[in-house]
Amino acid sequence: MTSILIDGKTVSEKIKSKIRNSISILEKEKKQIPSLATILVGEDSSSVTYVNMKIKACEYVGMKSKLIKLPQSTSTEQLIAEIEKLNQDENIDGILLQHPCPKHIDERLAFDSISVDKDVDGVTTHSFGKLSMGEKSFLPCTPYGILLLLKEYKIPISGKNTVIVGRSPILGKPMAMLLLNEDATVTICHSKTKNLPEIVKNSDIVVGALGKPEFIQKDWIKRGAVLLDAGYNPGNVGDIDIKNGSAFSSYHTPVPGGVGPMTIAVLLWQTLLSRKKTLQEHPF
Numbered sequence: 001m002t003s004i005l006i007d008g009k010t011v012s013e014k015i016k017s018k019i020r021n022s023i024s025i026l027e028k029e030k031k032q033i034p035s036l037a038t039i040l041v042g043e044d045s046s047s048v049t050y051v052n053m054k055i056k057a058c059e060y061v062g063m064k065s066k067l068i069k070l071p072q073s074t075s076t077e078q079l080i081a082e083i084e085k086l087n088q089d090e091n092i093d094g095i096l097l098q099h100p101c102p103k104h105i106d107e108r109l110a111f112d113s114i115s116v117d118k119d120v121d122g123v124t125t126h127s128f129g130k131l132s133m134g135e136k137s138f139l140p141c142t143p144y145g146i147l148l149l150l151k152e153y154k155i156p157i158s159g160k161n162t163v164i165v166g167r168s169p170i171l172g173k174p175m176a177m178l179l180l181n182e183d184a185t186v187t188i189c190h191s192k193t194k195n196l197p198e199i200v201k202n203s204d205i206v207v208g209a210l211g212k213p214e215f216i217q218k219d220w221i222k223r224g225a226v227l228l229d230a231g232y233n234p235g236n237v238g239d240i241d242i243k244n245g246s247a248f249s250s251y252h253t254p255v256p257g258g259v260g261p262m263t264i265a266v267l268l269w270q271t272l273l274s275r276k277k278t279l280q281e282h283p284f
């Protein structure tokens with residue numbers, strides 16, 4: 001079976017070019033340009049890399065960005081005070097708190113202090129509640145990026161057996177809600193799940209979201225399944241054995257160049273929507 005490659009890089013470029021066009025119109029009309037504030041606590045090297053990528057992406061589409069670097073020793077209260085300042089700042093449309101924060105910080109409390117109107121990374125309990133209720137909200141960027149890939153490739157979701165391997169608040173759980181809202185039959189798996197291979201074998205759509213290199217094996221894949229790999233492990237390896245598993249799939253995302261590029265594009269898209277004060281638009 002020939003598996004179609006889902007080209008997240010190209011799809012993300014399409015979204016970024018749409019953002020760039022919208023921003024140039026705002027500029028011509030002498031309107032306020034969208035602005036994203038990113039908070040980085042400490043100096044975790046992967047986080048520094050991700051933050052730099054986000055700042056570069058803002059520049060690329062003509063969006064403003066502001067980086068707030070806080071020392072490793074920052075307390076939860078100090079972090080929340082910084083977030084509050086950004087909540088009040090009319091020049092800021094979106095707030096991104098880079099995850100993970102140092103261990104001593106109450107990350108949930110910090111996320112939940114982000115104003116829902118500026119929660120362009122979709123991390124607050126409020127946004128998750130709205131998503132779970134099927135209401136409009138800003139969405140967690142990686143799951144929303146995965147959904148957009150399915151839409152762009154016109155892959156049917158309604159009624160499909162879907163498995164998400166991983167249940168983190170930023171990835172697995174919201175992914176499940178997004179697919180449920182699209183009328184999929186959703187199974188969420190985690191580290192205590194029994195019979196994972198059989199569950200995957202019964203699934204038309206498989207989302208790898210656990211952070212374990214090539215954990216989902218080729219023998220588990222149902223013939224014709226759609227493989228979506230959110231995992232990003234050292235050595236550019238995903239959570240699904242795509243190399244061998246794609247012999248059985250109908251569609252698959254590569255790593256890198258699949259899900260990864262979508263995350264930043266969606267973040268910028270939602271920052272643009274925040275400036276435009278709408279949740280009604282989709283990039284395509």
Ligand code: NAP
Binds near residue numbers: 211230231
């Ligand atoms: P996380 O918070 O560590 O969550 C991992 C999840 O996987 C947990 O729910 C855990 O179950 C589950 N899990 C762990 N071992 C398992 C096993 N043996 N069998 C079944 N489930 C297992 O990770 P995350 O932040 O969601 O990230 C997951 C992966 O996605 C990572 O590779 C990360 O780099 C990647 N990611 C990529 C992007 C992107 O932009 N492309 C964005 C976010 C994350 P328990 O709940 O039972 O512990």
